[in-house]
Amino acid sequence: MDQCAHLDSIEDVTPSSDGCEDCLAAGKHNWVHLRVCQGCGHVGCCDQSPGKHATAHFHGGGHPIIRSFEPGEDWYFCYVDDVAFEIDDAPPAPSHP
Numbered sequence: 001m002d003q004c005a006h007l008d009s010i011e012d013v014t015p016s017s018d019g020c021e022d023c024l025a026a027g028k029h030n031w032v033h034l035r036v037c038q039g040c041g042h043v044g045c046c047d048q049s050p051g052k053h054a055t056a057h058f059h060g061g062g063h064p065i066i067r068s069f070e071p072g073e074d075w076y077f078c079y080v081d082d083v084a085f086e087i088d089d090a091p092p093a094p095s096h097p
Helices: 021-025 053-061
Strands: 034-037 043-045 065-068 076-078 083-085
Touching: 021 043, 021 053, 034 053, 043 053
Parallel strands: none
Antiparallel strands: 034 043, 034 065, 065 076, 076 083
């Protein structure tokens, strides 16, 4: 089983926005799904969204782990190790309204 070697980079973050920060700044609301950076709380859109801002944030900031910001989803993804995972006893997953 693939494992993430960057679990120690997960911080107790507060999502920075109810939508993709970068899309909202550009006056757009056309994201598909949202992700929260587990290093700083930046909310970005997924790779199925036109902007792919969650991945762009990783490449620009280097924080390796995101968490789903979708209602009912409780998974993480590590860009560096290219692995999705869940964490037992993790705090409840945030979700946008």
